[in-house]
Amino acid sequence: MVKMVRLFTCLLAIFFIFFASVPVSYASFEKNPLQFEFTELTLETNHNGSLYASGYVRWGNVSPYKLLDLHGKLDLYNSKGEKINIDSEIDYFYSTFMDPGDNELGTTELVIFNLVPSVTKASDIAGAYIKPTYTFTLGKKAELSANLITETLTYGMSEDKLVAHALILNQGEATATNFKYAGLSFTDTNGMIHIYPETSHATINSSLRLEPGKFVRLSFEVPIDFIDSKFKNYNDIKKISISYTHDNSAPYKDDSPVSVTVNNKKLVQQTFVENDVTYVSLRELADVLGATIQWNDLTQTATLIQRDKIMEYDRQIVIPVGSDRFINDGFETTVSGKAKLYNNTILVVPVRDVANMLDCNVVFEHKWGQKTIIVIPYNLIDE
Numbered sequence: 001m002v003k004m005v006r007l008f009t010c011l012l013a014i015f016f017i018f019f020a021s022v023p024v025s026y027a028s029f030e031k032n033p034l035q036f037e038f039t040e041l042t043l044e045t046n047h048n049g050s051l052y053a054s055g056y057v058r059w060g061n062v063s064p065y066k067l068l069d070l071h072g073k074l075d076l077y078n079s080k081g082e083k084i085n086i087d088s089e090i091d092y093f094y095s096t097f098m099d100p101g102d103n104e105l106g107t108t109e110l111v112i113f114n115l116v117p118s119v120t121k122a123s124d125i126a127g128a129y130i131k132p133t134y135t136f137t138l139g140k141k142a143e144l145s146a147n148l149i150t151e152t153l154t155y156g157m158s159e160d161k162l163v164a165h166a167l168i169l170n171q172g173e174a175t176a177t178n179f180k181y182a183g184l185s186f187t188d189t190n191g192m193i194h195i196y197p198e199t200s201h202a203t204i205n206s207s208l209r210l211e212p213g214k215f216v217r218l219s220f221e222v223p224i225d226f227i228d229s230k231f232k233n234y235n236d237i238k239k240i241s242i243s244y245t246h247d248n249s250a251p252y253k254d255d256s257p258v259s260v261t262v263n264n265k266k267l268v269q270q271t272f273v274e275n276d277v278t279y280v281s282l283r284e285l286a287d288v289l290g291a292t293i294q295w296n297d298l299t300q301t302a303t304l305i306q307r308d309k310i311m312e313y314d315r316q317i318v319i320p321v322g323s324d325r326f327i328n329d330g331f332e333t334t335v336s337g338k339a340k341l342y343n344n345t346i347l348v349v350p351v352r353d354v355a356n357m358l359d360c361n362v363v364f365e366h367k368w369g370q371k372t373i374i375v376i377p378y379n380l381i382d383e
Helices: 026-031 224-230 282-288 351-357
Strands: 002-007 034-045 051-061 065-077 093-098 107-114 129-141 148-158 161-170 174-188 193-197 215-223 237-251 258-262 272-274 277-281 292-296 301-308 313-320 325-328 331-334 340-342 346-350 361-367 370-376
Touching: 034 129, 051 065, 051 093, 065 107, 093 129, 148 237, 161 174, 161 224, 161 237, 161 370, 215 224, 215 237, 258 277, 258 351, 277 282, 277 340, 277 351, 282 292, 282 301, 282 346, 282 351, 313 351, 325 351, 346 351, 351 361, 351 370
Parallel strands: 258 370
Antiparallel strands: 002 107, 034 051, 051 107, 065 093, 065 129, 148 161, 161 215, 174 193, 174 237, 272 277, 277 346, 292 301, 301 313, 313 325, 325 331, 340 346, 361 370
């Protein structure tokens, strides 16, 4: 038998994932829309001397479909694939409806399994895992749309105007089109909002088309007279927000298991996931970021060189083949995966680690079975 107690906390240590985070098709989502993570399995003793196992389950509807009338239960299996909990006919997880796209697995529950008599010690449940069985009615499919993230990066005074720099990033699944700009709003230290209305912008207009994974740099100029009329000092500006609207074009179709976009260019060479680490071609990554590579055939080592225009020096990252210890500007750093030669010809590296070493902002998204990584260089302000 299984007992479940609903909790509202998230757990960090994950010992087993029943459905691995791998790309699946919509057809697979229609059959297996739920994902479970099972953690902190322990063996306990009841007051009557019988044994039970307890652990935590995080689960959610990761599919793009709404689920209706969900009923199901969990069973515990040992490392040999043998069921070790006592059967029960009771539903131990249920929901009248579940919204789609719960990639954070927002439901966390404590589960308790009454065990069969053959389980007598902790080693009998070592490596144990859960198997869910459930029924549901497939509901409406979610409408794919653009998800625009707007960030103000820097602002300051320049002669007779305030100059602000920002970006808009599309983290959604559809292309954003037909933009209409409506001006800026300034929030002061007291929380009061001051509107600076505008109807035109050189970038935010009907010609802007922002595909998933891509961003656009923006600049704004506001007359000093407006700032002086609203603020005693421009340091009293707490936040600057950009007002605009947009439409969604047809959903952006990308069936690849992992999508990596670097500086608005999608990487296409040897992009893959291994042991939950995303690898890309070092050569392609360097080309997109304006870096160069020096190869030492004797030591099987690549040196990535990128000019830092602000500090005016050449940043260097030494990458030995077969090693997860890179040398970043003279300092050894352990990364998430070893550099390796793909098909013995193309050097691939963990994209997140190398991008971070180059002071890039790395945005990660996992939705509808696809991993999406967006890399934004640090020099976001147009020169």
